[in-house]
Structures are given as structure tokens and as C-alpha cells.
Amino acid sequence: MTAPLAAPADLAIVATDLTRRFGNFTAVDHITFDVKAGEVFGFLGANGAGKTTAIKMLIGLLEPTSGEAKVAGLDLRTQTEEIRRRIGYMSQKFSLYEDLTVLENIALYGGIYGLTDRQIRERAAVMLETLGLSDDLVGRLPLGWKQKLAFSVALLHEPAIVFLDEPTGGVDPITRRQFWEMIYAAAARGTTVFVTTHYMDEAEYCDRISIMVDGRIATIGTPLELKQQWKVPSIDELFVRLARPS
């Protein structure tokens, strides 16, 4: 189903037997998968299946108990610093500063990622223009705008890979649609998008998806492949079948 001998340069993420235990509990159990550069990869799973733990390992917030991974071609264990400069992250929680204005938030993250003042000014102007925002306090923006802004800020330093952990939780369908347009636009510019979601219609928008069950990857492939392979009409049905084994 995937090219058997893809050159590493084409792979944004390569995880091999990645495992994380908390005491006796194995949250992530020897997962092996890869994500191609420039694709939109949907990382699905029920609550508690181990998605968040897996993401936290990939972005360097949690150390793996065992296993290996390469992120943006860099070793997860030894090149964490370099990885941090090349990835963007948007968490489940809204994570911009509400008491700062849009531009102040942009200046902060631009500064942290080492952009020059000029780069920050230029990219901020483009961002405000694209999103149709003015420089208000972030706390005054409606949730949908906040999420779009957070995504844009996660892309500010032009990362090779952006990790989105349930980015569309709690936003209305129209904003969700706009959000996915932004995801496609980012992918079109060459950014690899690694996204978790609970919305199965969103899973259908992904280039490839994996479904995690009890810390393992139960299945992986393009939405079309998976539907044919498991003989189901929709990813929704496949998800329910895998997540609740009879």
C-alpha cells in the first residue's frame, strides 16, 4: 500500500516500535508507522487509545520508554532541539494569550522561534489580511477565529511538520470547513500536517489515516483503501467497528 523503499527525505515522520509505559500501563504499545512529507495524516482513535501520548512523544514533551522515531529526518532522542525548530504544534486547549493582542501574540512566538522583526512584521501583516482580523485582544475574538489564529501562529515559523491535536473541537461546521481549507493550503505549501480528530467526516479529508485502539495502530492507509479493505461504507463505521470489537 505504501512505497516499500521510500527515501527518508520523503518521510516526515518515521516511528519504529515507539512505546510509552506509565507504571504498569502501556499507553502506546510498539507503534510503527510513517508519514510522508507534505501529506495530511489523520491520527484517529477513541479517547484513551493513546493518541495524545503518541503526539507528546513525537513533539518531545514525553520521552519514549522504548522504540525509535525520526521527525523531519532528525532523531527524536538526540536531536530534540533541532526538531523543536522545525515543528509547529497546536494543542487541544486554546493556547494563545488572551490578555495580549493578536500582534503581540505573533511577536512573542515569532521571537521565540528566532524570526527577525522584519519577518514578524511581514508575516503578521499577511496573517491579519488572510484571516480578516484586526489587532484586537485575543480574548475578545470568537472561538472559531481564535482556533484559526492559533493554527496560523503554529505555522508562523514555517515548520516542516505541524501537529494539530483536535484543532476543531467545539467550533461550528462552517468554521471547521474553513479550518480544513487552511490545512489544505498549508499542505499545498509543503507542510506536513499531522492531525487528530473525533470528526469522522474530517478523517475522510485526510490523505492517509491511522486508527489507534488500545495503544496500538489497528489499521493504516488512505480512506479509500481502508473502506475497501474492511468493506465498510464509511470511516465512521470502520472506527466504531475497530474501537468496539465484538
Add this chain to the structure above:
Amino acid sequence: MISTLGAFMTKEVRHILRDRQTLTVLLLMPLIQVVLFGYALRSDVRDVRLAIVDPSPDYATLALRDRLQAARRFRIVATGRSMSDIEPLFRQGRADLAVSFEPQFAARLESREPARVLIAVDASDPNTGSTMQAYARAVITAYEQELGAKGAQPVRIAPEVRMRFNPTLESVNLFIPGLIALVLTLVSALMTAISLSREKERGTLEILLVSPLRPWQIIVGKVFPYLGLAFANVLTALVAAWLVFNVPFRGSVTLLLVESILYSMVSLAIGVLVASLTPSQRVAMLVALLATMLPSTLLSGMVFPLASMPKVLQVLSNIVPARWFIVIARGIMLKGVGLEHLWKETLVLIGMTLFFMMAAVRSFKARVA
């Protein structure tokens, strides 16, 4: 590296300036506390370090010296010929009490003239000071009666007491340095504890940890912007102490400010440590309050003299930053001494700052790993 940290600090400064209500409360707190505590706080000493001045030793002075030495409260740390011999000990805080006999002490007793003895006390802590001088007087009076009982005619020893450093025995002079310590710890530790645990709760800390920002940069970036606020607090507390209570400033104001800033840094670092160890903003606030307020009031020598505490508490008090700062502040304000006598305490505070900062970075990394 620099621009990264700079961007982070800029953001912290913006947080501080944007929240006007909190800023007002933080700025007014020292003023209110100093005034309230200053008015509200108006109030068995062992191991008193005694210095003896005996210009012409004779049987009477030696007998009195024996009796002072025998009294279990006193420990003679020096004996000199003149007051100027022991003056440095006082300034350095190595003697608490001096008993000075006048020349020809025994001869005066024999000729039935009043034999004078001067009792000088370090009264920068007025309670301890007056207790110590009372002990000395008791020993002298006992000897006087003993001599009187032996001889046919009564003898007279005339003790004269001098309260050094705090002649009017104003307890407020004693409390103000402690109060400054308390206010600084409270405000500083609370500020960073709240600000960091807020980031934890809102999820912004996670974003920072994924970014190239290093844990030490987050901690330094949290501590330094608040130093400005702490500095304003120090100034308010000092000006209030001076204007409202006429607390003297015998030493260098600059040195006092520098030491106060150093002490604030310890407290700010403690706040960061508390925030990184506690699960929520609420818990962080409570822990920061308890961890700073109780030791700073009870174990610092601010209210209760350390000298009269059980040994265990005396040892324990060494880890309370306020204990060291109070020695420094009292030294500068009341005694007018400089860094040459306070370098030890200053080094302790520097060490504590580094320790708490590193502990905070470590516990931070532990959370991440």
C-alpha cells in the same frame, strides 16, 4: 538565544502591565501591610554573648565577672580594657551585651562611693535587649547585697544602662525589616507562582515547552520582569517605614535596595518552583502563601527572637531566606553596617537564589521528560 528570551520577557511585561487591577493590588499591598503591621505589632533569652570591660581588675570586678560567668545565661566572649576594644564586636553582632566597670571599682566601694558600672545592650531587638540587661542587673544587685550583708555599712553599685542601636526601644524599628521581608516574599512568590501555573492551566506552557525555548529561559523570563515590580514594592515599603514610623536609615540605602532585590529573586524563584510542583493555580497560590508567609513570620526572627527558640527550630531557621535578609536589613537600617559585615548573609541569599532557580529548572525538566 537572546531574542528568544527577549520575546518571552516582553510578553511577561505585557501581562503585568495589562492586568491593571492585579497590578494596583500588588503595588498597594506593601504600603497597606507595612502600615497595618507597623501599628498592630507592638510587643527567655539564653546564651547571651557578654563582653567585659575592666580597665583595672580588682577583687570586686573579678568577683562580679565570676558571677556573670557562672550565670548560665551568659557566655563571656571578650574582655577588654576600654569600651573601644569591644565596640567592633557590637557592630559585627558578635556580642549582645557589654558590662563595663569604672576604674578603681573596689577602691570606690571601700570608700563608700557609688561604684559605677555601665551595661550596654544591643537593643536592635528591643524585647531581647531589655531582657538581657535585666539579667545583668540582677547579677550585679545580688553581689551588691552580698557585700552589704558582709560589711558593716552598705555599699552601692550604680548600674547605668545604655540601649544601643535602638535607644528608644521602638519595636517598630525591629519589625520593619522583617515586614519588608514578609511583604517581598509574599508578593514575589505569589506573582510568579500564579503567572506560571496560569500558563500550565491554560495550556500555553505546553506550547512554550514544544518551542525552542529552554526551561531555564522560561524560568529566567518569568523571574526578571517581576523584579521591576518587586523593586517598586521595596521602595514603597521603605518609604512607608520612613515616613509613617520614622524608622532610621543609618546605613547605605543603595546597599539595602540591592539586597532587597536579591531577596526578591529568591522569593520569585521559590514561586516558580512552587508552580512547577503544584497541579493548579489554586493549589500553587495556597502553597506559595504557606511556604513563604509562615516561615517568614515565625522562623525568621521577625517577631520571635531566634535565640529563645528550641535548637531544632534554630537550625531549621537557616533555610528560611527571610532569616538572612532580616539580619541584613536590621544591620543596614539600625546599625548602619555595610557589606563588610553582611557578606556572609548576602552569600547565603545568592546561594539560595541559584539553588531555587536550578531546582525549578530541574523540576520543570522532570515534568517534560
